[in-house]
Amino acid sequence: MATISVIVRLCYLSTVFLAGNDLFLEPEVHHHLDTLLRILLRNNSNLNFNEKIPGFTSFYDLYTQLVEQFAAVSYGDELFGHFVMIPLQQRHSPSYRKLVWSEQAAILRVLRTPPHQLAVPLQAYLEPYEMDPSLLMCYLNGLATGQVREIWCPVLYKVAVHHVATFISQQPNTSIAQQLSSRIQKLGNKDLRNLFSTYCSVTT
Numbered sequence: 608m609a610t611i612s613v614i615v616r617l618c619y620l621s622t623v624f625l626a627g628n629d630l631f632l633e634p635e636v637h638h639h640l641d642t643l644l645r646i647l648l649r650n651n652s653n654l655n656f657n658e659k660i661p662g663f664t665s666f667y668d669l670y671t672q673l674v675e676q677f678a679a680v681s682y683g684d685e686l687f688g689h690f691v692m693i694p695l696q697q698r699h700s701p702s703y704r705k706l707v708w709s710e711q712a713a714i715l716r717v718l719r720t721p722p723h724q725l726a727v728p729l730q731a732y733l734e735p736y737e738m739d740p741s742l743l744m745c746y747l748n749g750l751a752t753g754q755v756r757e758i759w760c761p762v763l764y765k766v767a768v769h770h771v772a773t774f775i776s777q778q779p780n781t782s783i784a785q786q787l788s789s790r791i792q793k794l795g796n797k798d799l800r801n802l803f804s805t806y807c808s809v810t811t
Contacts (some may be wrong), residue, residue, distance in 0.1 A: 615660055620647070628680040633685070674706060688717075717761060719761070744786075747790060
């Protein structure tokens with residue numbers, strides 16, 4: 608019997624969130640989902656979202672359904688948010704990050720799973736630093752509008768600040784870095800401006 612891959616297991620486990628609007632909130636179901644997810648993510652490095660998954664047209668289609676379901680019924684549940692955040696790791700396609708940060712940006716404020724509850728190191732969301740101009744603009748926009756704040760979505764806040772500041776520090780002569788820097792200087796939020804200034808100086 609062939610071994611079932613990590614991504615196939617993760618996909619089938621994720622469908623529990625699509626099975627009903629509140630099934631995942633039942634204490635026993637919630638507990639088992641959390642336990643099984645952490646077991647699967649011991650093999651996080653083996654996740655391959657390009658793999659053909661029996662019963663699904665593509666992982667992206669399933670992920671889109673999950674994100675839409677999260678927006679509709681999650682109430683900011685941190686476990687559901689944990690599932691949503693897995694494909695947002697830097698080594699995966701930027702299409703997943705663009706879905707969350709652009710097309711479904713309304714969920715940013717409630718995607719509040721804290722760093723200590725992630726089953727993978729926070730560095731997986733920070734390295735390598737982001738190079739996609741549209742995503743960098745989305746990150747800065749989320750911060751500038753107050754949609755992403757440390758108090759309610761700490762991981763995404765860290766991700767946005769880190770990638771924007773690191774890109775500016777590492778690619779200072781590019782037009783996108785100059786656009787980002789210009790917009791930061793125009794921010795009405797003085798604390799955020801100072802944070803970028805400090806972060807950029809550290810990453811230089």
